[in-house]
Amino acid sequence: MTGADPVLAIDIGGTKMAAGLVEPGGRLASWSQTATPGGLDAEQLWRTLDALLTRVLAEARVDPADGLAGVGTGCGGPMEWPAGRVSPLNIPAWRSFPLRERLQERFPGHPVRLHNDAICMAVGEHWRGAGRGRRTMLGMVVSTGVGGGLVLDGRLINGATGNAGHIGHVVADPEGPACVCGGRGCVEAIARGPALAAWAQAQGWRAGQPSVTAKELADDAAQGHPVGLAALRRAGRALGIAIASATHLCDLEVVAIGGGLAQAGSLLFDPLEGTLRTYVGLDYARDVAVVPAELGQSAGMIGAAALLFAADRYWAGE
Numbered sequence: 001m002t003g004a005d006p007v008l009a010i011d012i013g014g015t016k017m018a019a020g021l022v023e024p025g026g027r028l029a030s031w032s033q034t035a036t037p038g039g040l041d042a043e044q045l046w047r048t049l050d051a052l053l054t055r056v057l058a059e060a061r062v063d064p065a066d067g068l069a070g071v072g073t074g075c076g077g078p079m080e081w082p083a084g085r086v087s088p089l090n091i092p093a094w095r096s097f098p099l100r101e102r103l104q105e106r107f108p109g110h111p112v113r114l115h116n117d118a119i120c121m122a123v124g125e126h127w128r129g130a131g132r133g134r135r136t137m138l139g140m141v142v143s144t145g146v147g148g149g150l151v152l153d154g155r156l157i158n159g160a161t162g163n164a165g166h167i168g169h170v171v172a173d174p175e176g177p178a179c180v181c182g183g184r185g186c187v188e189a190i191a192r193g194p195a196l197a198a199w200a201q202a203q204g205w206r207a208g209q210p211s212v213t214a215k216e217l218a219d220d221a222a223q224g225h226p227v228g229l230a231a232l233r234r235a236g237r238a239l240g241i242a243i244a245s246a247t248h249l250c251d252l253e254v255v256a257i258g259g260g261l262a263q264a265g266s267l268l269f270d271p272l273e274g275t276l277r278t279y280v281g282l283d284y285a286r287d288v289a290v291v292p293a294e295l296g297q298s299a300g301m302i303g304a305a306a307l308l309f310a311a312d313r314y315w316a317g318e
Helices: 042-060 099-106 117-128 187-191 193-202 214-222 226-250 260-264 266-279 296-309
Strands: 007-012 016-022 028-035 070-075 112-116 137-142 146-152 254-258 289-292
Touching (some): 070 296, 117 254, 146 187, 214 226, 260 266
């Protein structure tokens, strides 16, 4: 290992697994991804991830024995942190799966650091993206699930169990739909992609069609479909309410939003912004900026690498 060696960065979500090599300056040098398969048991899912990591290293001609600075990983939560036993709500095959331990066994002699995938996205955006140079920010992922990570006074906030910033389970509508977490009316229950598509189908959009996606819903909304537009307004409203509360609580400067649904652009951000401005009443909260994540789909991997390259700000696990 040298000072120029990359980190093997991993991003595991309910829709896809991605892995890449991130250089010390934060550049994603190479990467690959695969769908997160359903219907597998825990060990089969681990083998899918292991095959992806093997392919990324082989294609980049990196010897894992002496060519890595370490391994950084973001995975859907919740999880036992810093032990890295993961129980992602959207990956039912893994319940208390010892992911950090398995990666340590796979890459002996290298530091292995693991955090929530949305936290890694937030770290990436603060380190090299939309929050660069800001003291206080919230990073959000709006995709298969809704999660977040919180940076206050320039440092990542972990919370008592490593799950701080999980804005997806802030209640946006107490009378809203049941959430997979056991609560009701959570932002995730309303705004995550699969829930949004299911709501739209119940309103008559592509009724009876199997396997519809939030991307298809957003595409139809862009063509003016009234249910698609209503669905994105619904998601934007829930996100705006939650962000208003978080801004009052944490005195945020910027909120960076990434994930698949963020690709809907103004169809999502306009109703979000309108709702946010309705609910932020205190003077200090009115200047908060809500922006798309600058790093796109690579934010989680870049943030996972920052757990090693910028550990003084983003890692307190040991």
